[in-house]
Amino acid sequence: MAKLDEIAELLTEEINGFEKSIGRLEKAHENLKNLPLRPDTTELNNLLKEYGNNQKDNIEEQQRLMQRILHKVERSILLPSWATKLAWGLLVAVLLVLGFSIHQVSRIAKKEEAAYLKGQHDTIEHYGTFFKENPEAKVLYQKWLEDNGQK
Incomplete structure (x- = not known):
């Protein structure tokens, strides 16, 4: 004007x-x-x-x-400044959520491997404790292993 x-x-x-x-x-x-x-x-x-x-x-x-x-x-089209700022804010928020999601998905394999190793360790520890408390079960288990040829 x-x-x-x-x-x-x-x-x-x-x-x-x-x-x-x-x-x-x-x-x-x-x-x-x-x-x-x-x-x-x-x-x-x-x-x-x-x-x-x-x-x-x-x-x-x-x-x-x-x-x-x-x-x-x-x-000409005139957009209010608050609408422009809101659009940029939403874009940044979407990109942050997307980036975090991709990061979390990429870590799934590591988490699964860690959980598997922890489960394996806990299972071995559990059976070890069980066999210490029940020596007759340990003897039966070892006999079963020998019979099946897995020792």
């Missing part, structure tokens, strides 16, 4: 300058009418026409630029 205000101010200044120039020219024309000589004003008329045409072209160009700017402003 600042550009629009600046363009409007420039147009107003140009128009005021043009009106002042016309006022001065009218005064000069009145002074020339009072002189006994009749000057040739064709050059002056041509200059004024050329200046008027230039002003008209400038105004039309500025109006076209103004229309383009207004069209672009109307088509």
Whole structure:
């Protein structure tokens, strides 16, 4: 909107300058009418026409630029800053959760191996304790192993 205000101010200044120039020219024309000589004003008329045409072209160009700017402003979409911050926050949260999930999944094999080794150790310890408390069971187990050829 600042550009629009600046363009409007420039147009107003140009128009005021043009009106002042016309006022001065009218005064000069009145002074020339009072002189006994009749000057040739064709050059002056041509200059004024050329200046008027230039002003008209400038105004039309500025109006076209103004229309383009207004069209672009109307088509633009403005998002509030809180919506942008919320979207970035959600994106960061999703990426953090995804990264943590991938990290946890990659550690599953290590956890399974550790659990297997702990289970194996606990089982051996449990049977060892059982065989210490029940020596007759240990003897029966060893006999069974010999019979099946697994010792």
